[in-house]
Amino acid sequence: MLNPSLHATLNQSSPLHLCSLPWRPAPPAEVKPISLFSPAAPSSFCRRKVARRRTGSGGIKCGAAEADEAVVSVTKKRTPTKVKAVATVKLAVGGIFSHVGITRGLDDIADVLGRSLYLELLSTELDAGKLSELAETGLEKKATGNYAHRARLGGDKEEGKYESEIEIEYDFGEIGAVLVTNEHHKEIYLKDIVIHTIDRSDNHEAKALTVHCHSWVHSKFDNKEKRIFFATKSYLPSETPSGLRRYREKELALLRGDGTGERKTFERIYDYDVYNDLGDPDADADKARPILGGSKELPYPRRCRTGRDRTKKVRIGTDPLSEKRGGSFYIPRDEAFSEVKNQQFSTKTLRSVLHALVPSINSALVDKRLGFPYFTAIDSLFNEGISLPSESVGSFFRSFIPRLIKVISEVDDVLLRFEIPEMMDSMTLNLTLKFNLISFQFCVDDASYLPSETPSGLRRYREKELALLRGDGTGERKTFERIYDYDVYNDLGDPDADADKARPILGGSKELPYPRRCRTGRDRTKKVRIGTDPLSEKRGGSFYIPRDEAFSEVKNQQFSTKTLRSVLHALVPSINSALVDKRLGFPYFTAIDSLFNEGISLPSESVGSFFRSFIPRLIKVISEVDDVLLRFEIPEMMDRDKFSWFRDEEFSRQTLAGVNPLCIQLIREFPIVSKLDPDIYGPAESGITKEHIEREIKGIMTVEEALKEKKLFILDYHDVFLPFVHKVRQLENTTLYASRTVFFLTPDDTLRPIFIELTRPKSPSTPQWRRVFSHCWDATGTWLWRLARAHVGAHDSGFHQLVSHWLRTHSAAEPYIIAANRQLSALHPIYRLLHPHFRFTMEINALAREYLISAGGIIEVSFSPERYSMELSSAAYDQLWRFDMEALPADLVRRGMAVEDPSAEHGLRLTIKDYPYAADGLLVWSAIKQWVTDYVSHYYSGGAAAVSDDNELQAWWSEIRNVGHGDKKDEPWWPELDTPESLIGVLTTIIWTVSGHHAAVNFGQYHYAGYFPNRPTVTRINLPVEEGEPVERLNRFLTKPESVLLESFPSQIQATVVMSVLDILSCHSPDEEYLGGEPEPAWAADPTLRAAFVRFSGRMKEIEGIIDGRNADMNLKNRCGAGIVPYELFKPFSDAGVTGKGVPNSISI
Structure with a gap:
């Protein structure tokens, strides 16, 4: 929270007034001192500056003046005076200007000569006309300026200073802006300009104001236009000081550009274009992609225009106006990542994952279709990693991706590797943790006789043989004997060797009953310990077994007593030396699994060649290993409960508290009916019937009663996926269904999945196929349910990434940013409200177009729709996206997850009270709305007329609707921006979208999707029971269902690439700015806004505490319980890294 005592002394926002000199001695009696801010005496100055940590872009529109000294007096003295302007330049990595060559030398000379930076001050006023003989009535006052020379660098090696002395006339007035000309040959990053008075005639301290810049300033050799940085005070267009009006309008015109030419990296032009750069037909005909946006068939939001050349080749389904993908993806210069972000998590890091790490994974995993042969192979990604060829990965990875990359060296040890037991191989996923009883049946070919039926010639021999086998119960047994006799378990201890090894006798007593063992007749122990029996046997020598019970010679060769002894006498000590901490248990089930798949590395000197000869099943030798290891952090969900992903209750819980809790909706009508054309796709009515539901809920209520009591919910991916099913199925290594999943709300506010319907639409050659699956109690039905749920998981993952995440936040927000920079001046209060919420978004979106959503990008190769992924996103935009429904309350009401209730908190009553996304999200939404309300009320006190008459604001909103989202410009649901209330609604929705909404769908990705069986991104094969599927697949399913599930999951390359990217996307930067x-x-600088922000900041800290309390409430079962990941995605603040919490101001990663 902001410190009120610190900020209470800040004076009201107003640029330093230089028509008089507050540092002069007291004026003559006839001239009274005037305070612009308060009636305080001239000696009342504020000396504390507002703390500001910001290294990001902000452009000139962060330009602001901060009045550190507030009191200004008026005098009749009419002589010019001087002020000192100090410009602070952020140093690039490698020095103030790290470029080399001729231009470096020229810039150094310019610095020495003091002609590298030219600063000019602009007045807010026009000439008064009649007050001065030199005045030119009605014209702007002439800018006054001077060159700034580079000062000596102080202790701060990250910043450089440029100082200038500027002479100003006595009637100059308030400083409204600063013009900057960069005469270097390279751009510079200007942090701020501090202007203060120079007065050596008395003891008054210099008074200063700060103009905040945080922007890249282009070289005049690239662009002759001067940069302008406005002062702190915000103005509605109608209130702009006369001396700044022309500059305000000119700056907006420069930012809009003229819509022609290819953009240069140093430019700051914001313009629109369709998504015509996702394909690359010149490189590969298979990478041609249709244009998104600008058509009824494929509507889409607009992106920032780059103006690159058009592709040479035009492919079917593409547009002749497609752009080439060569070169860099332009974004306005001040939208780029800060240096801190570049160093910690920058384009460099993301590009390294996509440019170097992904090819390395491809080279390590040669077969692109290779899946995971068993679930422990999935676990090994977190525990042992993937060995990457060291020559393919340099030291860069070790520095920039420490979470992923570990280095193994000097490995030439022996590996103990256990074969997977057959039971585990076939029944790994019998996670009910119950034992399956297996009966063994012995079949004998020889004739058998009951005693009474024994042939007379055999009776005596039969009886004698039995007597020999029984023995007489005396003496120690010899190895050749075949005597079967009983004894208690009196040989488990060894008190003669160690008192601590004394053990009681099991069997023969009421206290310790036990079955008997085979008698050996060995000598008794010499020492009798407390709690042992004097009849305990010694453990020396061999353990007798009747001779015919010993292993056969064949068995001895393969797995003999000799081998077993070697394991016990030599191998176990080797394991002990490898695992130093003898008390260390298995921290997770994957550690146990790794015994079978990866093994334990044993010191080679402790195990001789004997092991390699006699235990080939156990011992493998590793040599010549000096590779880089890709090792994943264990996701929190898996760390808390490894098997949670396998349970229906967790599957349901994540629809309310997972990474995509925006799609669950109430069923309000039954039967469920599709809106698609039945003539094209088949019958519209769902296969889930009333009888299905009433049978599954055991007759507790009728369907009509369930609808009335709001008990039925659905995850509906039917209509948006069905048109793509046949197209996707023509691709290799993927498949697709349309799906509906129905849930029933239990009394404790948890959801239970009761039905999954998967549908394949009809085609010219085949009828519609669909099947309804339910949770069963038989093995086949249970495994089919699990397969169906895996397909739903892939649908949810795809929809989450393409719609809930990319479309509804990244893509939808880019027009807001472009329009704001084109239509709202840096002086506009609404621009200054929104600007921190647009930080870095355009660069992230450009990276996505370059690597993630492009043809052949990560999305296409890793998600079920593959090349049709972005077309599916366009279909969702067409069918589902509405600006008015992007507000959290409206979205909840639309989905039936809440109803309006003025008496309830936030004015809404949740349908499911324990809905963590909604409950916590409404806390954040309400806090944002209150802050926006305070802000808008401060500037638009004039009511509806003030909003309607704001030409910049109206142009901004009109451009968002008619250009940025032009494919939906004629929709009737667009809000009219005509009152302060409508403006508050629009601004709250935008800020929510880029902060709360994005945080909810982004920063939990690795926690929930890092273990990909929980959220597979693709299902690669059809269900084995689908009509027309080969019999071999069904037989394989019946024989080993686990293998079919694993075959359905992503391949090793798909999984590891997505996991690598999700790890990066879920990470907070060290310089993150939080809500x-x-x-x-x-x-x-404004007391009213400062107080409002203090309240907003305080509320965000209160929300942290409220969320912590909810996560500890055992009554809230969707967020608190055994092994459950607490819902923290709306906790406003976070440390750097992958934390699963933190709400940044903007769409920032």
Whole structure:
């Protein structure tokens, strides 16, 4: 929370007024001192500056002046005076100007000569006309400026200073802006400009104001236009000081550009284009992609225009206006990542994952279709990793991706590797943890006789043989004997060797009953310990067994007593030396699994060649290993409960508290009916019938009663997926269904999945196929349910990434950012409200177009729709996206997850009270809305007229609707921006989208999807029971269902690539700016806004505590319980890294 005592002394926002000199001695009696901010005496100055941690882009629109000294007096003295302007430049890595060559030398000379940076001050006023003989009535006052020379660098090696002395006229007025000309040959990053008075005639301290820049300033050799940085105070267009109006309009015109030419990296032009750069037909005909946006068939939001050349080749289904993908993806210069972000998690890091790590995975995993042969192979990604060829990965990875990359060296040890037991191989997933009883049946070919039926010639021999086998119960047994006799378990201890090894006798007593063992007749122990029996046997020598019970010679050769002894006498000590901590248990089930798949590394000197000869099943030798190891952090969900992903209750819980809790909706009508054309896709009515539901809920209520009591919910991926099913099925190594999953709400507010319906639409040659699956109690039905649930998981993963995440946050927000920079001046209060919420988004979106959603990108190769992924995203935009429904309350009401209730908190009553996404999200939404309400009320006190008459605001909103989201410009649901209330609604929705909404769908990705069986991104094969599937697949399913499930999951390459990317995307940067964290300079300089922000910041901290309390409430079963990951995605603040919490201001990763 902001410190009220610190900020209470800040004076009101107003640029330093230089028509008079507050540092002069007291004026003559006839001239009274005037305070612009308060009636305080001239000696009342604020000396504390607003703390500001910001290294990101902000452009000139962060330009602000901060009045550190507040009091200004008026005098009749009319002589010019001087002020000192100090510009702070952020140093690039490698020095102030790290470029080399001729231009470096020229820039150094310019610095020495003091002609590298030119600063000019602009007045807010026009000339008064009649007050001065030199005045030109009605014209802008002439800018006054001077060159700044580079000062000596102080202790801060990250910043450089440029100082300038500027002479100003006595009637100059308030400083409204600073013009900057960069005469270097390279751009510079300008942090701020501090302007203060120079007065050596008395003892008054210099008074200063700060103009915040946080922007890249282009070289005049690239662009002759000067950069302008406005002062702190915000103005509605109608209130703009006359001296700044022309500059305000000109700056907006420059930012809009003229819509022609290819954009240069140093430019700051914001313009629109369709998504015509996802394909690459010039490189590969198979990479041609249709244009998204600009058509009724494929509507889509607009992106930032780059103006690159058109592709040479035009493929079927593409547009002749497709752009080439060569070169860099332009984004306006101030939208780029900060240096801190570049160093910690920058384009460099993401590109390294996509450019170097992904090819390395491809080279390590040669077969692109290779799946995981068993679940322990999946576990090994977290415990042992993937060995990557060291020559393919340099030291860069070790520095920039420490979470993923580990280095193994000097490995030439012996590996103990256990064969997978047949029971585990075939029944790994019998996670009910019950034992299956197996009966053995022995068949004998020889004739058998009851005693009474024994032939007379054999009776005596029969009886004698039995007597010999019984023995007389005396003496120690010899190895050649075949005597079967009984004894108690009196040979488990060894008190003669160690008192601590004394053990009681099992059997022969009421206290310790036990079955008997075979008698050996060995000598008794010499020492009798407390709790042992004097009849305990010694353990020396061999353990007798009747001779015919010993292993056969064949068995001795393969697995003999000799081998077993070697394991016990030599191998176990080797294991003990390898595993130093004898008390260390298995921290997770995967550690046990790794015994079978990866083994334990044993010191080679402790195990001789004997092992390699006699235990080939156990001992493998590793040599010549000096590779880089890709090792994944264990996701929190898996770390808390390895088997949670396998349970129906967790599957249901994640629809309310997982990474995609935005799609569950109430069923309000029954039967469930598709809106698609039945003539094209088949019958519209769902196969889930009333009888199905009433049977599954055991007659507790009728379907009509369940609808009335709001007990039925659905995850509906039917209509959006069905049109793509046949197209996707023509691709290799993937498949697709349309799906519906129905849930029943239990009395404790948890959901239970009761039905999954998978549908294949009809085609010219085949009828529609669909099947309804339910949780069964028979093995076949249970495994089919698990397969069906895996397909739903892939549907949910695809929809989450393409719609809930990319479309509804990243893509939808880009037009807001472009329009704001084109239509809202840096002086506009709404721009200053929104600007921190747009930080870094455009660069992240450009990276996505370059690597993630492009043809052949990560999305296409890793998700079920593959090359049709973005077309599916377009279909969702067409069918589902509405700006008015992007507000959290409206979205909840639309999905039936809440109803409006003025008496309830936030004005909504949740349908499912324990709905963590909604419950916590509404806390954040309400806090944002209150902050926005306070802010808008401060500037639009004039009511509806003030909003309607704001030409910049209206142009911004019109451009969002008609250009940025032009494919939906004629929709009737667009809000009219005509009152303060409608403006508050629009702004709250935008801020929520880029902060709360994005945090909810992004920062939990690795926790929930890092273990991909929980959220597979693709299912690669059809269900074995689908009509027309080969009999061999069904037989394989019946023989080993686990193998079919694993075959359905992503391949090793698909899984590891997605896991690598999710790890990066879920990570917070060290310089992250969080919701309610720090105020913008313009807010901190205004007492009313400062107080409002203090309340907002305080509320965000309260929300942290509320969420912690909810996560500890055992009555809230969807967020608290055994092995459950607490729902923390709306906790506002976070440390750097993958934390599963933190709500940044913007779409930032």
